[in-house]
Amino acid sequence: MKRNLTATVLLVGSLVLTTACSGTGGSSAAKEKEATFPAGGDVSYSKYGDYPQTTTKDVEGPCSWHATSAKDYSGVTLKVISHAVPVLGEPTVLHAKQFSELTGAKVDVVNVPFGELYQKLITPLQAGQPAYDVMFYPSLWIGDMAPYLEPVPQQYLDTAGMKDVTKAFMDVATWDGKVVQYPVDGDRHYLKVRTDLLTDPKNMADYKAETGDDLRVPTTWSEYQQVAEFLTGRKGAQGEAVFGSAEVTKRDDLTFSAFISRAAAYAKHPDAKGGFFFDAETMEPLINTPGWVKALDDFVAIAPSLPPGGTNFGLGDEILSFGGGQAAMSYSWDDAFIQAQQPDSPIRNEVAAAQLPGTDEVWNPETGQWDKQPNQAAYFTWGWTSAVAGSSKNTEAAFDFLCFFSNEANTALDLQIGRFGINPYRNAHFDAAFWEEQGWSAEAATSYVETLADMETNPNRVFDLRVPGVNQYMSSLATGVAAAMAGQKSSQEALDGVAQEWKAITEQVGKDEVQAAYRNVVKLENGEG
């Protein structure tokens, strides 16, 4: 028993050492071989299964198909963990197969459902078990993951593809001044609406009659509420019943992200530079301040405008609900929008993207007052990211794989396949023409690209709570939100409870450690990252 513990502690210790000495770890230098893929050749996925016939040209560079095919990794096994198929999981499997063909490496991929991914990653990492070489996971876990990650070597940072990644997403990949995550996806929350419903003359007339306002894409959360209530119960083009809003509300799903979207405009004061979740100085939680409470009130109030089961929707439900035309509005990641724009979608090109709704007032935690000013914030919610484990014996092959995964040709194709869940993260991706080529209407494409691009320039930014123990904080938050939505507690009570728990979590995890990490988040928010 005691020996076991000693062994465990020793293993954990040795792992820390390994991490400290990182950089010396990579032992599998690639042998050169004859390139098997022609420079600038056509890249297509069609030989790998039922994929679009689209081809694209291989873009020259160290990560290209051509360059990769000149590497010989035969005898090397890469152990890769990724999310379940199809989201991220499917491209991981696909690129693993391609990488394997090009280099001779053996790539074993395991796909894990979202709810299990964190523990599946963190348990072996902490125990010093060299379980994975390459890991794909949500970027907000960086605080917990960072100690176990291999920083991205300079030569990869210098590639053209990496240099084109937007600032926001490079910020996301950085910890303590080091780029430890390899960007493969860009994510944010924004608003999606059904234009056919919003522009339907009868709807417009009735809305005007009922509310005295014009029916349009909501710009504030109260307008969102009003429009959602109005549209609930109306009929769509095929006579199908429509509900106002689809949101992620399932407690142990991604509800915390949805709630942060709703809270951003109420609680992220453009002038308050001291933190969104906490007061960065005192580490006092701000989660139960009036801005957050108001957002939760809104969240609770939307329930009647949700589809059946809408108070237990996971992300998948939200995507299918909006993408399938059941809900008129929705806000979260790109997926629902891309789903609505699939070639066989009933509402293709009947949708538009827009910034998250804003508010007419915003809580200033520094003054402790509501400021009556219109406010809006961009929520760079977590997206998928990738990294190489410090314990990996094959760091070079691992980075080459990620580099190949995200090369220009692959990304161009991946972005087109909605279920892959890979969304624009390079400046090159913010181009309406690219989307129009996919058959999107000019309006849809433009609204999409503009929305994303505008977010990049929004100075009022919210990032996830990128600190160690983030899952505990978010789990606690989701539990509080769910309790309020289930009517078990009032919004204030629920969030007071969350604040209490957050304090306890901070104590447990270590206040200094959390605070140090949180200061980095605040820097990101303030654009100082």
Next chain:
Amino acid sequence: MSRWPRRAQYLLLIVWAVFTAMPFLWAITTSFKDVNAVQGHVTYVPWLEFEPTLEAWRQIFGGAGGVNLVGPFVNSLIITVCASAIAIVLGALAAYGLSRFRYRIGPAKNKDIVFFFVSQRIMPPVVLVIPFFFLLQMPGLLDTRLGLIIVTVALLLPIAVWVMVDFFDNIPREIDEMAMLEGCTPMQAFLRAIVPNSAPGLTVAAMFCAVFGWNDFFFAFRLTFTQVQTLPQAVVALNSSIPPWWTLSAAALFGIIPLLVLAVLVERYLSKGNLAGAVR
């Protein structure tokens, strides 16, 4: 005399048959759907209400966008068979001992020892999994079939012992006594006189072991990483944020097949009546 008991019997059977079959029927029809047949409104009948496609079935055998279930299937089979076999061997030996000899370990007598075995099932998996992790890590058995087999044996052993003790209790002890008198050591008596006559008990034990072994998701999931994936793991990996209902359905059905064979087998023993006493 009224005929209502007969009627109640048929009513119960019909209702329960429908209830039992419902998820399977739903999974079968769903496995032939695609995203359009799932969205919007509920459909049941292929061709009439939606255009059936074999896509989901292609996907579970390695088609694009799916997961290949063949490898995990083989893993599951190997692990289940090996673990069940070991659990039954160890379990049968222990059960035979407990049925035939009197033990006394401290204050514990035979009944208590049997209870000790069975009581292991009380342990919630969550309690066991982290220690198991470290237990397997030391000899480097994480992410290996062997490691998983060892853990599965521990989970199955109580079941095997429970079934077999009662079964052996029902075999006249004179048979093995006689074998001993006829020159068999107790071990030979067990192997030559008892085991050949224990098919029903071994079958039931094997069934329970196979069911619990095959269906274990929790431990398999947490004690392997990339090298060993079992079927439930692979199927559950489909049930993430955007569950492809069709693939999930096909996968669920695929995973049931081996156990369906088992159900038929068990029923045959039941019908022959020689499970009597094996499950008590």
Next chain:
Amino acid sequence: MSVVAQSLTSWVDGEAHLDDVTLTLEPGRIHTVLGRTGAGKTSLLRVLAGLSDVDSGDVLLDGRSLREVPPWRRETAMVYQQFINYPHLTALENVMFPLRRAKVPAAEAQRRAKEALEQVGLTHLSDRRPGALSGGQQQRVAIARALARRARILLLDEPLVNLDFKLREQLREELRGLFSGVGETVVVYTTTEPAEALMLGDEVIVMHEGRVAQVGSPAVIFETPATTAVARVVNDPPMNVIPGTLQGEHVAVRGLDLLPRASHLAGFADGPYLVGIPAPSLTFGTGPGVLATITFVEISGSETFVHVDLQGTELVVRAEGIHDVSTGDRVSMTVDPSRLFLFTEDGTLAAAPPHGRS
């Protein structure tokens, strides 16, 4: 090479299963152990076989202690009252099983097995599994298996008790023949039926409450039962044992008239005794005598056992032939005084009638 049981004592849950049992069992002889259920017969066999431990005492084979010899090295064959065979083997395989365990070559084993099956008349069924045989046939297989081994010790634990009446009679006859060929084997056969014990045994061991009550030839046991317990258990119906007194020329037995003191009772002091009245020594009729009420009539085909109430004393009478009497009838009882047994008050035999003028 005799088997000696030395003061075997075994207590289970505060109850003596065996209480200081000492016996010498000779090869080539049939020892029948007679006693009621619970008398310790089975315990004795199990100890001899090594299946049960004893608290004290030892079993010696040719003077060698068997204490540490496990059952599988004792060369003991056993036939149980349940028909125990290996269900998965055919009759022939069953008989061969112990031979093969004893490393007898296959051909030889098969020959001997077939021979044994023939002895018990099952040649035609040698391919059947026990499940397809009737109870009698199953027990024959078990007996054949025990015989074919030519074990040094052959134990039979009430082998016939679960068989049909006629089958039992038949097999009992056959056993006599089968045992005659056992040669150097020590045979121990337990039974609750006196006729069976007397008929099969070269030597009868009567057990009572875990103790050996008497050992002797059938004639000795029957004619001079050492105790009242033995007297009851070797007679069917059990001997009537009633308190009485010797008074000069008479024997006074409760309920009966004063009986003349027969010659074999001479030489005993007057006083209280237990008087054993064998059921056949009583006769009933319509003539003069003490009147008794019939309480129950049992008919065994050729004999009638009449239970009577003699002024509060229960007696059983054994009469040849079938008598048309029924419960409630009043009959007069007479006793043949020359056939009375006399036991001291603690149940030890004092005097027995001179039996069978042989």
Next chain:
Amino acid sequence: MATLTLENVAQTYNPGEDPDRWALKPLELTLESGRTYALVGPSGCGKTTLLNILSGLVTPSHGRVTFDGVDVTSTPTRLRNIAQVFQFPVIYRSMTVRDNLAFPLECRGWPRSRIEERVRAVAEALGLADGLDVPASRLSADEKQLISLGRGLVRDDVAAVLMDEPLTVIDPQLKLSLRRKIRQLSDEFAPTVIYVTHDQYEAMTFAQELLVMSEGRLIQRGTPEQLFESPSSTFVGWFVGSPSMNFLRGTLERGAARVGEHLIDLAWSPPVPHGSEVTVGIRPEYIRIVDGGSHPGDASETSVHGRLVAVQDHGESRVCEIQVREQQVAVKVRREVHVPKVGSFVDLGLPRSKCLPYVEGRLATCGD
């Protein structure tokens, strides 16, 4: 109680089977109300089938069953109003003795007070009146059998009580008292009783009339005395009595049976031609060993010469086996009778009146 009749009843479990293989061959039988019958025969003789037909667990494939003239051929057991005592004691383990006895009456919806009265009366008779509130599962096996019987007896209108080898699992020492009790109860309550057993001993002790069955046929019915004294077939002669009846094969010669050099006088002359095969049946009890010349034997006795090959000690009696030519004769003698040495030659006295003639296995009719 009722009179039970079986009209041409037969049973086969496989329709279309050869009638010679039927479990129960066609049978006419009337069982009188209030009498006790024993159904005896070796295992597999059809007695259980017959019992099941009476209890209604088996509907006969042929024929009609009536109780007091009412056709009950297809009436379910529950409605036949019979009682049965099984081989293994069957009691309601969850109930007390009282509830066990009351159960059949409750099923019939009797009022509480009447039930109580009746139960008490029966318990009294069973000798269990003191333990009415004891859980039935605590009783010993023989007491449980009494309860089973009692459940039949509480119903004063019970059509018949069926007993299926009720003493099998009873300790030998307890058999006598239970047998006695059962007998007493049936005398007292006088139901129609059908008692199934393989044990002639029990059958004779218990029943007023025995029905001997073999291979699905009813071979003979009669009182114990009839079966003993004049078995209708060699089977019954073999089956009833212990040891079995002796059978000496011979040929008919001048009204007697020629067995080797012996001419055995028969009780009567069978109506078959001279020279036909005839078997002499005589009980071992009736044969006398003639002591060396002491008793020449009179005209009522045939003297037969043979060699004594074995003597079995049965305690009170001995059974001598005597080889007469190539046939065996068993002689049962009382213990006090002197028996010569094994191996010596003896003369046997066969009383003429006890030498029954059998032809083709059946008792020959009186030919005169």
Next chain:
Amino acid sequence: MTALRRYKVLFLAPGLLTLFLIIIFPLLFTVRVAFSSWNVASPQMDWNAGANFVRMVHDGRFWSSVLHLVVLAGGTVLVEYVIGFALALAVWREVRGRRLLRVLFLVPMMTTPVVMAAVWQMMFHESLGPVNDLLGRIGIAPVPWLTSPGPAYVALMTVEIWQWTPFMMLLMLAGLLSLPREPFMAAAIDGAGPLRTFRRVTFPLLAPVSVTALIIRLIEASKMSDTVYVLTSGGPGSATETPGYYLYIRGLKEQQTGYAGSLSLTYLVLMIVALTIISALLVRAFRSQEELR
């Protein structure tokens, strides 16, 4: 006899040792970790005295999860027992299609719980699932199966009952098939109808099997968490959280190993005490049915 004694050990030891080794370490580990603050940020065996337990005492979520379990496990096992028994009775004796039905009825227990729960999740989907759709066709308004506490309980219990009633049925059927015929004949002879026969014969005879079946199922049901995880994630709010699921959240999802250890330990003790009491009560309750042999 020494030789026999040696074999005695030979039979039991391998199994017992295997189990002992595999169980004892986790147990000791859990006890120790319960007194540490091991969590994701500092995975270490430090000593924080009883802090975890103090926290636990005030953890309403944990205690209410225990209450939820009582309702869920108790309710489902009871229903499983009743239906399982009824089904066993129904397919026991001659009935048309008996063998097919038996196979069909056995299948659910053979299926993987997490996987079938996912199928049920589709079935209970409030707008796209067949349950609400079919209810709608007979005019019943959509039921918020997974989002309202009452229906969520019903949904969870439905799935559990669907999956595990076959287990009960199997045990009860095997028990029925091993029963002697005589008691039933006796009851028929005594004139008992089907109900009375059940009450007085079948039920008491199966009492020992019932006790075993109920206890085994209670043990298994006490670990209920897969179904909860897939169907409701413990929601709405935390209305359907079971200890198994709550432990999972704390221990694995949030990696609060130390705290989860203290919860596990407490839960384990609670379970052992509760199950011991329950089995004693069951044995006693059924003993009145049958003087246990």
